[in-house]
Amino acid sequence: MGTIHSVVTSFPENYVSQDEISNEIGSIWPDKRKHVDQFHQSSQVKGRHLAIPLADYKNLGDIGDRSSKWLEVAVELQTNNINNLLKKAGLLPSDISLITTTTVTGLAIPTLEARLMNKIAFKPNTKRLPIFGLGCLGGVAGINRVNDYLKGHPTEAALLLATELCSLTFQFQDKSVANLVGTSLFADGSAAVLILGDEHPLAKKGQFKILSGESFFYPNTERIMGWDIVSSGFQIVLSGDVPKIVAENVKPNITEFLSGNKITLSDVGFMVSHPGGPKVLDKISEISDRSSEEFRHSWTSLKDKGNMSSVSVLHVLEKTIEDNRAPNELGLMLAMGPAFCSEMCLIKKV
DSSP, X not given: OOEXXXXXXXXXXXXXXXXXXXXXXXXXXXXXXXXXXXXXXXXOXXXXXXXXXXXXXXXXXXXXXXXXXXXXXHHHHHHHHHHHHHXXXXXXXXXXXXXXXXXXXXXXXXXXXXXXXXXXXXXXXXEEEEEESOGGGHHHHHHHHHHHHHHHOTTOEEEEEEEEEGGGGOOTTOOSXXXXXXXXXXXXXXXXXXXXXTTSTTGGGOSEEEEEEEXXXXXXXXXXXXXXXXXXXXXXXXXXXXXXXXXXXXXXXHHHHHHHTTOOGGGOOEEEEOOOOHHHHHHXXXXXXXXXXXXXXXXXXXXXXXXXTXXXXXXHHHHXXXXXXXXXXXXXXEEEXXXXXXXXXXXXXX
């Protein structure tokens, strides 16, 4: 079992209010202005960080131009994250054995962690594990995959880097309801997590022990959420059935997952949930029989930062660490994403 030692996040310097974004999109699509305002208000998002200045989005080019911008911003954000994370832990880059990256919003070959190895003094035999396409569940899935590795390498330290610049996927020609909803929710940010093996010297100074993780796949649901890859980049696929899927599938999945660990929801002291959107958060609260207050970090993240895909749940985890939970208290991490599928992780306060 691995241990989550610490989490840091960073965001592009451009922070724009929801009203400013609504006005900009309304000026691009004047015939959709009523719907733009409606979706932007119902999202409950107050403001978002953007990879580039708001006025520059009208000049976004094809998928090559967008990918170049993604890589430039991603390298800057994650360089800051890594330096801050290692400084906090008192580690050197050479102390890291594995770098795992997750994203669903940018393409780069060589991948992001390779670019970072040319800027930061990681050892040449550092292992790299780029993960693309998991979307919103990438934060929890990334923790689970790193934990799987550390089970076999208990003396080592690993990094999970999540980078999502959702705004760079904006499609000017797509006036679908899915894209209108996407412009009201999705935002930009990055997160880095330091995860240690059981026998690492700093493991006892970590925050949460990773007890168990599980993946759940729902057949024939690929049009629920994802992207169509077009010449101008990523065109959003988003169904209104997500809350229904949460009710019908995620609730029994939670029961199954916890039962496999010989506990029930009543044994779980806190939740670390990807925000998704208001309807999704309300449904997760309902199926877990928890008050909205118990998801306050998810709600605050959504309102202050928007939906940052895989980054959001790690931002919520960062805020949960600040709560100073009681020793041995159990927590459940949860996120859903393209396929459609969900990912869960059971953690325990060290």
